[in-house]
């Protein structure tokens with residue numbers, strides 16, 4: 001047996017400037033100088049809040065730096081050479097998944113502590129230790145697992161409510177995968193799971209249940225730029241709960257399954273690559289998985305919920321024809337996501353699920 005160390009990210013979720021009340025006491029233990037790295041829109045949205053929040057805390061901001069647009073090792077290396085970054089004691093990572101993941105890479109390379117300021121709720125990047133990295137041309141390269149996640153995440157719901165609603169929508173879609181893929185891929189192994197996997201398996205319930213309860217209300221209000229209790233529950237499910245599950249659980253066995261494999265497979269289709277978001281297509285893949293696995297009650301619940309907020313439940317919703325699915329399924333069958341499953345997920349099973357789901361759409 002080897003030792004296990006778990007270091008969760010702390011978090012504050014709040015409204016407007018109240019979110020940063022603890023920034024001084026929490027961050028000043030790690031130094032006096034911080035650099036803010038983020039996306040363009042994120043920096044514009046968060047700059048006034050961060051500038052105000054550090055007043056009187058003894059923390060100096062050395063600069064606001066754009067992360068470069070792509071979460072690449074090249075951007076991380078470029079940032080590490082900038083004076084405002086080199087001279088900082090800590091990194092404030094600000095934005096969506098790509099900006100935060102690039103900052104994680106900079107923090108790792110320079111061995112500096114980092115804090116996150118998510119400005120959209122499309123992923124759990126602000127809480128998990130994993131970073132998804134891309135080639136400079138935007139094609140996905142690999143995933144690295146950092147030594148620890150952020151020390152603390154400051155989640156300002158007012159900023160998230162002002163962001164384009166499509167990010168929350170896609171975040172809901174991706175989190176439906178955490179809710180269904182984790183229990184599916186771990187089925188039959190529950191009795192032998194160590195605490196580090198068994199705990200997030202239990203927690204995965206709290207990724208999807210709040211979404212089914214509050215997701216539609218949160219999304220409807222965000223379309224009007226409004227915060228709500230429902231938004232708070234939804235954002236916690238997408239970022240905090242999902243992030244903790246993904247940080248704790250064995251990423252190569254239980255963290256992902258057919259929903260993601262179908263998405264990665266479908267990226268061979270140009271219309272998916274160009275026009276549709278990760279979480280959007282993943283949620284469609286989740287329905288295929290539930291159909292294949294004959295989890296009809298859960299399928300029915302999630303299907304109705306997805307329809308209520310306009311997530312895709314059939315191929316036509318993503319401008320895809322059934323004849324185009326051959327190569328997509330061919331590719332899906334090669335993904336590691338389906339290697340660890342309660343039974344062998346074959347191309348035939350996946351294709352049948354796609355067809356059965358098309359039929360299901362006609363009668364529901």
Ligand SMILES: [Zn+2]
Nearest residue numbers: 174177278282
């Ligand atoms: Zn995902």
